[in-house]
Amino acid sequence: GQQLNQSPQSMFIQEGEDVSMNCTSSSIFNTWLWYKQDPGEGPVLLIALYKAGELTSNGRLTAQFGITRKDSFLNISASIPSDVGIYFCAGPPPGSARQLTFGSGTQLTVLP
Amino acid sequence: GAVVSQHPSRVICKSGTSVKIECRSLDFQATTMFWYRQFPKKSLMLMATSNEGSKATYEQGVEKDKFLINHASLTLSTLTVTSAHPEDSSFYICSARTRLQEAFFGQGTRLTVV
Numbered sequence: 001g002q003q004l005n006q007s008p009q010s011m012f013i014q015e016g017e018d019v020s021m022n023c024t025s026s027s028i029f030n031t032w033l034w035y036k037q038d039p040g041e042g043p044v045l046l047i048a049l050y051k052a053g054e055l056t057s058n059g060r061l062t063a064q065f066g067i068t069r070k071d072s073f074l075n076i077s078a079s080i081p082s083d084v085g086i087y088f089c090a091g092p093p094p095g096s097a098r099q100l101t102f103g104s105g106t107q108l109t110v111l112p
Numbered sequence: 113g114a115v116v117s118q119h120p121s122r123v124i125c126k127s128g129t130s131v132k133i134e135c136r137s138l139d140f141q142a143t144t145m146f147w148y149r150q151f152p153k154k155s156l157m158l159m160a161t162s163n164e165g166s167k168a169t170y171e172q173g174v175e176k177d178k179f180l181i182n183h184a185s186l187t188l189s190t191l192t193v194t195s196a197h198p199e200d201s202s203f204y205i206c207s208a209r210t211r212l213q214e215a216f217f218g219q220g221t222r223l224t225v226v
Contacts, residue, residue, distance in 0.1 A: 031213045033214065033215065035217075040203075040220065040222065041219055041220060042116075042118065042205045042207075042217035042218050042219050042220040043156070043205070043217045044217070045214055045215070045216060045217075048212070048213075048214050050212075086153075088155065088156070090215070092213055099146055099158045099161060100146075100158075100207075100209075100215050102155045102156050103155065104154075104155050105154075105155050107153070
């Protein structure tokens with residue numbers, strides 16, 4: 001089935017550093033979604049992107065919908081300890097009004 | 113954003129018993145809800161699509177007689193794990209999508225079968 005390649009798989013950074021993660025797909029997506037999941041909780045929607053080239057911010061988070069519509073990235077600036085968690089990209093594959101396809105996740109650890 | 117409420121958040125049951133998990137969309141109507149299973153440090157694995165007023169659509173490899181799904185109203189879907197066994201222990205998460213294609217997730221249910 002459709003897969004999203006998300007990288008990196010894990011990151012260890014110092015508090016205050018910026019972080020970048022990305023997702024790529026072999027086919028075009030019309031929507032890109034970025035989620036954060038804390039341990040023992042459901043994913044929480046961070047940013048939703050609907051148009052190619054769109055750049056959207058949510059506080060210290062910025063995400064972009066790639067021009068080719070086959071990729072997206074998420075940046076976190078000035079990381080803080082509560083940024084720790086797993087970040088997932090996701091999107092509904094074209095032609096699918098049903099389920100989302102998820103990336104494999106990026107485990108972020110912020111060191112004090 | 114929209115709110116999806118899942119209950120219970122944790123449940124421990126004996127092997128052979130059944131467990132029901134509820135998923136509610138609190139501030140919007142969801143004709144379609146989704147049930148996922150998540151293993152430790154892994155991504156979400158779609159189990160089934162719950163359709164209001166009709167039968168659920170199960171993903172390949174998911175036993176429909178084991179994981180019963182009922183979507184009786186536009187705001188409620190339930191997942192019942194029947195005759196649970198220790199290998200069914202997992203984190204189960206539901207989600208519902210808005211018209212903008214944004215998916216909102218419940219808090220998840222940690223099921224432990226002993």
